[in-house]
Amino acid sequence: MPSLIRDRATSTPAMLAVFGDDALLRAALTFEAMLARAQGQVGLIPVSAAEAIAAACVELPDIEILADEAAHAGTLAIPLVAMIRERINDPEITRHVHRGATSQDLADTALMLQAKAGAALVVEETLRLADALAALAERHAATPMLGRTLLQGALPITFGLKVAGWLQGVDGALARFRRETAAIQLQLGGATGSLADLDGQARAVTERLAALLDLPAAETPWHSRREGLAGLASSLAILTGAIGKIAGDIALMAQNEVAEAFEPRVAGRGGSSAMAHKRNPTGCQIALTAATRAPHLAATIVAALPQQHERGLGGWQAEAPVLAELFQLTHGALAAMAPVIEGLEVDIDRMARNLAAADVGTDTGESEALVAKTLSARALADHRKDR
Amino acid sequence: MPSLIRDRATSTPAMLAVFGDDALLRAALTFEAMLARAQGQVGLIPVSAAEAIAAACVELPDIEILADEAAHAGTLAIPLVAMIRERINDPEITRHVHRGATSQDLADTALMLQAKAGAALVVEETLRLADALAALAERHAATPMLGRTLLQGALPITFGLKVAGWLQGVDGALARFRRETAAIQLQLGGATGSLADLDGQARAVTERLAALLDLPAAETPWHSRREGLAGLASSLAILTGAIGKIAGDIALMAQNEVAEAFEPRVAGRGGSSAMAHKRNPTGCQIALTAATRAPHLAATIVAALPQQHERGLGGWQAEAPVLAELFQLTHGALAAMAPVIEGLEVDIDRMARNLAAADVGTDTGESEALVAKTLSARALADHRKDR
């Protein structure tokens, strides 16, 4: 009975679905089905057995029952593989189920299939946010406002310069995240990562399975070598931090006494249960909440790196729910802030008045040139690399 | 679509229910119902209106719809209060709904009602674990074994001394947790914590409401004063760490080459999907997973302490799901380890052989006396303080 209300407050239906039980079971069953099929294709097991196994992996089981059984067994693989075998109910075939695999192969590969789907959502929504930031930076490249340092009025900038900084933070974080998605790989190693029990056909099975699942094959099994996941988790937390930076600035600009920028008005959003006049920065709230939580989730996965021997105890078992939360929070923050930037209400008159009141002149330095430099570097990067 | 499978792997049905959507909505509706009733009792609103409001708070709404609406609004209170008003559909009465309260009053009080129920489960299961530890320490007060330091064989101890240390860690952590549950208090402050809009009857309303909800009244509203929650969260993480210490030691003792203690055999638990001979320490796995995650969850709440002004943005909104996870992980660890200790298989012959092999003599020093001291101090504490 996890809380949908609390999860929806921080994430999107799309990302919650990616890491929901249906998707998890679909991914786990797909692993078993494709493992059999790959082994059938290389002649390790009969093709007919492979197809029978695949057929037994189509229907999703009852989630509550399976959740109880998995909790009791200590791993999802045990009841799931038992269920597949029971559905097949032919000892000639059931002995080929899960061949050469271990419970962590199933758990890791299922997580990676979910992460792959999650990563696509993150990239798409980050590009949406970044494009909105680029448009905003261009529009306000020359809009003067008060620059603020240590929360005190300092010297003039343009609003475009501020937004260009937001954009670079997001673009930089996205580039890192994309690099780190290289960790999203097939896991297949067998009990101790030695790829035993595959009759010397480990390489062929691995390559076929990778192709069938559309996941890259890992150079070698990575059961207790988790730095890739730690890098992925960290990159999500950093991306969330880059979004939180934007949310924090906008919330500060939206203060009554500053009043320079506001989230767009959306019917039914940002109201107060006690004050009809309130217009709460709800998108910023979601992003800041995510930025508050994400660093600690990433740290969990980094801290779990010293996992014991060939497959550890308590480390990798902690990763899946934490990585899921990171994807959920990041996507929630992105989906909250993209429309905020797209529809941001900017009061350039108030910016001008606040600047004048600070009495620090009007020299915005190279602000415009820096905006232009940022945008042209970005256009060039887009040109060179297919987005 | 949060994942029941992943949540059940780390927690108990009982604690998941405490922090599930039904319980959350029940708590939130109870807050509104009792708020009205308290105001009726002190004469702030008509008793008939209070009863009409309470009647509109009985039936739970559709969770998926409400989750969407709350996510859109940015707070649960908005759609929930709207739903109550719609159910009543009489403007003479609906104007009394949620009077003097703000969305955070509802959110915090609902969380506290859940925390109170969660705390009772934690205390009960910790006492169960501690009692099992005390019995185990007593039984093996004089059982010699090799003491180990820096993961190297050192000098003899008794197994009872090791268990007495586990027990003291758990007892100490439980005492801290109980102290910190003092933070579980009613929240009622209104929009800015000034208790306005209650016609000067704030004190009476607060006291009645506290009595009706069976929660202590806070000295003053604590909307942005969260050190109590941070203490509570930290105490849960510390308790989980004390359990993780036990799990870590047992997992080390259960290694093939050490073979001094083992989790009890439970049908269908601790198996391997790849190796029939395996007997995995599944209880320890759950506890170690919890101990890996809990410190970072507590740190989230501590890090969120500097919340802005009267009610902050992004800080308190991050707390509820994190605190829920802490309760869930802690209870999962307790429920996993209590039966492990109750049924621990101890091989005293192997302990003796390992000790002899280390060739460090047989002097266990004051081990027995220290066990006795621990147990008698515990008995005394029990005697003086109702458990």
Added chain:
Amino acid sequence: MPSLIRDRATSTPAMLAVFGDDALLRAALTFEAMLARAQGQVGLIPVSAAEAIAAACVELPDIEILADEAAHAGTLAIPLVAMIRERINDPEITRHVHRGATSQDLADTALMLQAKAGAALVVEETLRLADALAALAERHAATPMLGRTLLQGALPITFGLKVAGWLQGVDGALARFRRETAAIQLQLGGATGSLADLDGQARAVTERLAALLDLPAAETPWHSRREGLAGLASSLAILTGAIGKIAGDIALMAQNEVAEAFEPRVAGRGGSSAMAHKRNPTGCQIALTAATRAPHLAATIVAALPQQHERGLGGWQAEAPVLAELFQLTHGALAAMAPVIEGLEVDIDRMARNLAAADVGTDTGESEALVAKTLSARALADHRKDR
């Protein structure tokens, strides 16, 4: 070659001295000297030997040499005990040095002696801050200002109510810290915590040593039972968070466009290297920096709880520098904010204007009553418990 410049930016000379090398060595040598003396007093070793050992513990060694030797050996005790033995240079006496003790006894007890001194500084400076807050709350109990929620103007409060909230946060955190200082205890357990090698006089030696060091004796050795330290560390982080809350609010109030409160002017403080007109909130900067770092330091110690067997590997060795930093950051934050509160410049006219501009009426609700309640509860607590 640690950085004094960076340490001084975050802490006070007094607290840096408490955790400096001189203090560490003095504490470590005092442990060895008093251990010998205690053993002399109970007749375990000759009094003359005890005095010779104590005499060899007076002069501090060369720090750089000892730091190298300790790093090489993996523990401070090895070169320090060797140095004491070398100074004595009489085998009849040197065999009594460090008797019944292990390296962690020395390390833990030295840390506890430092923690005790550090705790006194923390308590003193927290009381100073709290007294300043109480005076400020009283002075402005009725000063109206705009209450702000989710960083938006909400409804009126009094400034005193805001300050009373700060005060309660600090008082609550101080109470927790004081409770957690109960963990500051003597460590004496010998190699495996069995108190072997003390000829059955462990209890007498422990009591004498505790008295000589003016540290409470632990019920039993706590080499791998660290929940007390985790509680102490958490309480420091929570106290720092309570201070950070104040700093955050003041920094927000000091923004040009809000301009309601300012740190006192101090010659040479808060300037800018680039802008003569700037008046940076330097005290708030120090406190917020501390509040940014402290939660992660506390989490380090909580995460290290599952330490192996009788004395672990890598866990307790991580605690001392982290605990030292926590004390340093907390005291730095306190010493920065106490004078800020004592000399806070409050612009009540601006508060009134900002409130009027928000157009939310003038009803401050029960603000004054809540301030009075806070202050009288505090006075009562002071009366009952010697400060």
Added chain:
Amino acid sequence: MPSLIRDRATSTPAMLAVFGDDALLRAALTFEAMLARAQGQVGLIPVSAAEAIAAACVELPDIEILADEAAHAGTLAIPLVAMIRERINDPEITRHVHRGATSQDLADTALMLQAKAGAALVVEETLRLADALAALAERHAATPMLGRTLLQGALPITFGLKVAGWLQGVDGALARFRRETAAIQLQLGGATGSLADLDGQARAVTERLAALLDLPAAETPWHSRREGLAGLASSLAILTGAIGKIAGDIALMAQNEVAEAFEPRVAGRGGSSAMAHKRNPTGCQIALTAATRAPHLAATIVAALPQQHERGLGGWQAEAPVLAELFQLTHGALAAMAPVIEGLEVDIDRMARNLAAADVGTDTGESEALVAKTLSARALADHRKDR
């Protein structure tokens, strides 16, 4: 008075020097000297003034006095720039000191100069460790041992396969670290990052300064865009985790009852103050201590990402000491483990006996092939990319 003893226990003299006060001041003074020289070269200030400024930046100031002054001012730049001006004592020249720069330009650039030196040490020592791992993996490619999962004996592997996994973890973490060192860039933005006050010559000054300091120029100032630093910090923590994984495994293998591998004997290292027979895994202890602390340090920098406006309050000020600690801990862990791997004592007979005792056959699967694949992929990578 920071503690050299505690710092040396966790890091190397070389890395402590990189982040020591002398290096910090040298870096800060170099920034000011080269800033003047760059401005002289592009004609913004007289060359003679530039040289006079550079001359005033040669001698290091008294560290204790400067540390006090910087703590009082709230930033190092203020007293340092004042000192430079005082040394010059000619108003015609002093007005050119620090032109166009802000205190954070100096602080960030000095930190980056230190980070660059630190990164070189990290890369060098990681390559040393990785080379030792490659040699060890090759040597034991076919050495059979018991594979262990969930801390239980599982199926056979070769020791080479285990070491190959260690190697891949370290190599992967090193590759990430190298990518993230791209964040080590010059900071020059002036008060609000607008590059004002440089007479439109910002680009030329920046390029000259970057060349003189041998640091890459940033695309635009990054005062409050810190995702690069967060990535760098995370990569250090992940590298430390990859080292900690090795240390943890070796410590487990060195247990008396397992006895398969041991740290090399080094005179005076790994002893016990209480037990002459002990041989503590001191290198592993250092690495595990680092791996315990590093994730929380990285999380500090990730959590600080939402820094306010053009230059924030409390965020970037927290980064420098934390990043310094990360470099120090990582290098300490590397320097501890490289000789452990180089001199690791492996008992292949005991490995064989432990394997036989587990009674799980002798099929090491594709272990040898996986080792060969790892080593040839590594050789190829080395061939293609200059190390």
